[in-house]
Amino acid sequence: LTRAMLHRSVRKSLQKALKIRRQYSQVPVEKGPSKARELGANVFGFLGALANWGVPIASLSLLRLDAENLNPRMTAALTIYSIFFVRWAVAVYPRNYTLFLCHVTNVVAQSTNLARYGWWYSTTNNEEQEQKQDVVLD
Numbered sequence: 001l002t003r004a005m006l007h008r009s010v011r012k013s014l015q016k017a018l019k020i021r022r023q024y025s026q027v028p029v030e031k032g033p034s035k036a037r038e039l040g041a042n043v044f045g046f047l048g049a050l051a052n053w054g055v056p057i058a059s060l061s062l063l064r065l066d067a068e069n070l071n072p073r074m075t076a077a078l079t080i081y082s083i084f085f086v087r088w089a090v091a092v093y094p095r096n097y098t099l100f101l102c103h104v105t106n107v108v109a110q111s112t113n114l115a116r117y118g119w120w121y122s123t124t125n126n127e128e129q130e131q132k133q134d135v136v137l138d
Contacts, residue, residue, distance in 0.1 A: 042094060049089075049099035055082075056102055059109035067120035070113055079110040 055078065062070060082103040089100035 046096075046098055049096055049102050052099060052102050056106035056109055059106055059113060062113055063109065063116075067113075067116040068124075070117045072114065072117050072121075075110050075114045075117065079107060079114060082106040082110065 059075075059078065086100060086103040086107060089096045089103060
């Protein structure tokens with residue numbers, strides 16, 4: 001192919017694309033989302049929120065464990081993640097109240113776990129420091 005032939009073929013394809021675009025730009029567009037799209041968004045939003053309930057259920061099950069077995073970094077990360085998604089669940093259209101409730105539950109459960117770990121860590125460190133001071137004084 002020569003350069004001129006390539007330019008002609010590109011020019012023709014661009015002209016066809018512009019012609020098709022002009023035809024479809026004159027078609028009236030519906031205002032707002034269609035009913036099928038809205039139903040699909042609701043169904044998938046609900047299924048996503050339902051699947052996301054695994055995180056708060058797991059954090060609620062951790063309430064039965066000892067605080068020393070908790071991972072504070074993961075607990076803090078999941079708390080921050082849920083705080084952002086609480087806002088997002090209400091900001092999207094259509095509003096996803098199932099996801100909202102899921103993340104509110106997760107924020108409460110993770111915050112409780114983080115507070116339990118913090119209390120355990122502070123009391124354990126105080127006891128260890130007291131034991132070290134007793135050994136030094138003896």
